[in-house]
Amino acid sequence: MRDISESVINASGAALAAGRLLRSLESGEPGRAKEQPSTSGAEVRAERSRARSGPGHGVLVALCSCSGMVEEAVDFRAVGKDLESADAAIEARRFDDLCTPEGRRQLSDALTESGCDRVVLGTCLPYHDRRKLEGIAGDLGVEESLIAVVDVCSAAMAGRGREAAERAGDVRARLLGAARRMKAEEPPAPAALPVMPRALVVGGGIAGLTAALAIAEHGHAVDLVERENELGGGLRWSSTALEGHSPERLLEKTLFEVQNHPLIRVHTGATVVRSRGEIGDFTTTVRFFSTGGEQSIRHGVTVLATGAHEAEPTCYGFGSHQAIVTQGQLERRLRDGRVDPARLRNVAMIQCVESREEPHNYCSRVCCRSAIENALALKEANQDLPVWIFYRDVMTYGFMESYYTRARREGVLFVRYPVTDKPQVSVAEDGGVTLTARDPMLDRPLTIEPDLLVLSNGLRPSADEKLAAALGVDLDEDGFFACADYKWRPVETAREGVFVCGTAHSPRTVGESAALAEAAAQHAVRLLDRRRLTISETVAVIDVRLCTACKTCVGMCPYGAVSFSEESKLAAVNPVLCQGCGTCAAACPVTAIRVRHFTPEQVFAEIEGMLA
Amino acid sequence: MNEFRPRIIAFLCNWCSYVAADAAGVSRMAQQPDLRVVRVFCSGMVDPGYVVKAFESGADGVLVAGCHPGDCHYISGNIKALRRSLLLGKLLEELGIDPERFRLEWIAASEPSRYAELANDMSERVRELGPLRPRSEE
Numbered sequence: 001m002r003d004i005s006e007s008v009i010n011a012s013g014a015a016l017a018a019g020r021l022l023r024s025l026e027s028g029e030p031g032r033a034k035e036q037p038s039t040s041g042a043e044v045r046a047e048r049s050r051a052r053s054g055p056g057h058g059v060l061v062a063l064c065s066c067s068g069m070v071e072e073a074v075d076f077r078a079v080g081k082d083l084e085s086a087d088a089a090i091e092a093r094r095f096d097d098l099c100t101p102e103g104r105r106q107l108s109d110a111l112t113e114s115g116c117d118r119v120v121l122g123t124c125l126p127y128h129d130r131r132k133l134e135g136i137a138g139d140l141g142v143e144e145s146l147i148a149v150v151d152v153c154s155a156a157m158a159g160r161g162r163e164a165a166e167r168a169g170d171v172r173a174r175l176l177g178a179a180r181r182m183k184a185e186e187p188p189a190p191a192a193l194p195v196m197p198r199a200l201v202v203g204g205g206i207a208g209l210t211a212a213l214a215i216a217e218h219g220h221a222v223d224l225v226e227r228e229n230e231l232g233g234g235l236r237w238s239s240t241a242l243e244g245h246s247p248e249r250l251l252e253k254t255l256f257e258v259q260n261h262p263l264i265r266v267h268t269g270a271t272v273v274r275s276r277g278e279i280g281d282f283t284t285t286v287r288f289f290s291t292g293g294e295q296s297i298r299h300g301v302t303v304l305a306t307g308a309h310e311a312e313p314t315c316y317g318f319g320s321h322q323a324i325v326t327q328g329q330l331e332r333r334l335r336d337g338r339v340d341p342a343r344l345r346n347v348a349m350i351q352c353v354e355s356r357e358e359p360h361n362y363c364s365r366v367c368c369r370s371a372i373e374n375a376l377a378l379k380e381a382n383q384d385l386p387v388w389i390f391y392r393d394v395m396t397y398g399f400m401e402s403y404y405t406r407a408r409r410e411g412v413l414f415v416r417y418p419v420t421d422k423p424q425v426s427v428a429e430d431g432g433v434t435l436t437a438r439d440p441m442l443d444r445p446l447t448i449e450p451d452l453l454v455l456s457n458g459l460r461p462s463a464d465e466k467l468a469a470a471l472g473v474d475l476d477e478d479g480f481f482a483c484a485d486y487k488w489r490p491v492e493t494a495r496e497g498v499f500v501c502g503t504a505h506s507p508r509t510v511g512e513s514a515a516l517a518e519a520a521a522q523h524a525v526r527l528l529d530r531r532r533l534t535i536s537e538t539v540a541v542i543d544v545r546l547c548t549a550c551k552t553c554v555g556m557c558p559y560g561a562v563s564f565s566e567e568s569k570l571a572a573v574n575p576v577l578c579q580g581c582g583t584c585a586a587a588c589p590v591t592a593i594r595v596r597h598f599t600p601e602q603v604f605a606e607i608e609g610m611l612a
Numbered sequence: 613m614n615e616f617r618p619r620i621i622a623f624l625c626n627w628c629s630y631v632a633a634d635a636a637g638v639s640r641m642a643q644q645p646d647l648r649v650v651r652v653f654c655s656g657m658v659d660p661g662y663v664v665k666a667f668e669s670g671a672d673g674v675l676v677a678g679c680h681p682g683d684c685h686y687i688s689g690n691i692k693a694l695r696r697s698l699l700l701g702k703l704l705e706e707l708g709i710d711p712e713r714f715r716l717e718w719i720a721a722s723e724p725s726r727y728a729e730l731a732n733d734m735s736e737r738v739r740e741l742g743p744l745r746p747r748s749e750e
Contacts, residue, residue: 581653607621
């Protein structure tokens with residue numbers, strides 16, 4: 001039984017498995033993917049900062065001394081200093097012979113080093129250089145439109161009799177003019193941006209472990225952050241499962257593989273305090289509880305697997321009597337022998353405790369299954385033990401239904417109750433627990449005195465608002481991480497490059513959590529494999545000449561793609577984050593923002609054409 | 613004199629209403645042929661100026677259709693469109709254009725029949741209102 005979202009999740013998981021196999025065939029080593037050559041952090045940073053830089057980011061003014069000839073006439077150092085103090089965006093450097101290959105190499109190095117993204121060439125033969133501009137642009141990796149050529153030679157040499165200061169002033173004025181113009185030049189949208197080849201997985205339960213392992217097996221580095229001091233999450237306390245699988249073995253195997261994988265770094269006893277950046281280049285700060293120390297991790301994708309935990313019931317006398325326990329407690333006590341089914345006389349279970357009603361309007365999916373599991377275990381050990389399950393609806397979807405049938409066959413008594421007429425539990429002074437309910441079949445009250453009352457109280461998400469805020473993602477109305485689209489994008493969040501899986505996503509069984517984790521891993525791998533993110537052509541661009549700094553667009557953008565620079569007093573669109581919805585363009589009072597390929601001119605032309 | 617055939621510009625969101633319009637066509641639902649579709653990515657992309665421009669260029673009616681609230685492909689573009697539409701209605705009045713000639717509707721991708729109904733309804737309504745301005749015989 002699969003709905004659309006589950007089909008999508010399973011399909012992603014299947015794609016992941018196929019990818020894993022293909023890779024291991026490629027590497028020639030079964031079960032081990034080829035490790036990928038990694039891009040260095042510095043490379044990613046340099047390229048991204050160049051792309052991000054809004055107008056006026058950095059102008060390198062390159063002064064060519066023409067083998068010292070020009071420098072004899074003008075003091076380059078003084079001019080350089082002067083320019084740098086005139087505009088913070090300017091960085092001036094002197095070179096000996098920019099026309100030689102060696103000079104070009106020096107220029108290229110200086111450009112990388114300075115982090116500037118546009119260039120003013122102060123040289124001797126502007127016509128010569130202008131013709132060669134294309135070649136220089138290619139050498140430097142800078143768009144041609146972002147390189148200006150200024151003739152400093154003539155200004156420096158003209159009228160040798162003039163004061164040196166006057167000549168320097170001339171040179172300075174020309175260079176400053178060109179630099180200012182370059183500063184205001186709009187950078188062309190980059191076609192692709194590099195991806196930081198590392199994944200961050202938050203949460204070390206079965207979902208997080210599965211995701212981390214799957215990503216690492218595809219040859220990408222993974223940082224796994226777990227709040228507890230031990231990996232394993234919910235599986236550490238939940239051991240039995242239907243369908244003959246042993247979660248204990250699954251956990252043991254996964255843990256072993258994770259802890260021995262060379263590409264996985266595990267950080268236990270740590271939590272995420274903030275995560276900045278964008279798809280392909282996040283910087284996340286992790287704090288360690290024991291030392292209070294912090295560590296920054298740079299990564300290209302994030303997988304959230306913070307899980308869920310069994311809710312603590314606040315009704316049916318929970319906490320007032322030792323015979324009243326949760327399904328999880330019963331499971332553990334059956335395992336460690338603290339509950340002996342042979343010595344029990346009467347067991348009652350209540351389903352949907354504080355679930356499927358305000359304020360927890362969701363079904364936890366696992367409780368019916370746990371109840372039937374535990375009931376069957378009790379019946380197996382003590383065939384004559386009466387086991388009552390008070391339920392609203394039994395959710396044993398898919399193949400689980402056969403266990404429900406088996407439980408009925410074994411004599412487990414299922415009694416339905418409506419939410420308006422819940423069973424009543426009272427704890428007597430002398431220590432007995434009494435449960436009264438109405439049997440809808442017999443239409444008469446039912447009173448039993450169980451010596452074990454088990455509450456199925458469902459799952460609550462472990463992540464809170466604080467963590468969600470630190471990660472920059474939203475929670476849904478039930479407190480689970482909100483996905484971008486429940487049906488078609490089930491593991492993606494609204495923040496690009498952040499995926500969610502396991503019970504942090506929605507209540508899930510172990511198998512379903514692992515399936516979600518594989519789907520999330522597949523999305524992560526798909527991004528990391530691309531190594532470079534191509535940027536959609538259809539993005540908003542701002543004509544800075546028209547921008548009035550009203551900041552209307554900044555608040556409009558649902559993706560945080562529009563930012564405002566207090567320094568330049570201009571708005572800028574981050575093309576990586578922009579999804580091209582155009583709401584900023586529609587809101588801009590001066591039409592300074594346009595969406596490429598959906599410009600007003602195009603729309604107007606279309607309207608006019610249609611009405612002509 | 614020929615029968616009045618309204619000309620209606622429909623800005624349809626790429627993800628919902630455009631898909632619905634397409635499906636309505638594929639399913640051969642009976643529709644008045646008066647709507648002329650401009651595909652946009654989001655109803656929130658429709659600058660109120662586009663609507664005014666459409667009227668100026670000779671449209672007798674303008675429909676903007678987006679995803680149902682909560683279903684926007686871009687999270688909340690449709691809500692922004694709704695906000696703008698309220699103000700736009702007032703502006704149209706100022707311009708002497710009956711605000712009824714302009715409509716903002718939500719049509720999901722799975723609602724081709726709703727699209728066809730709305731198209732017919734809009735067409736009928738604009739027919740009743742008559743041409744926005746006298747048209748020379750073609």
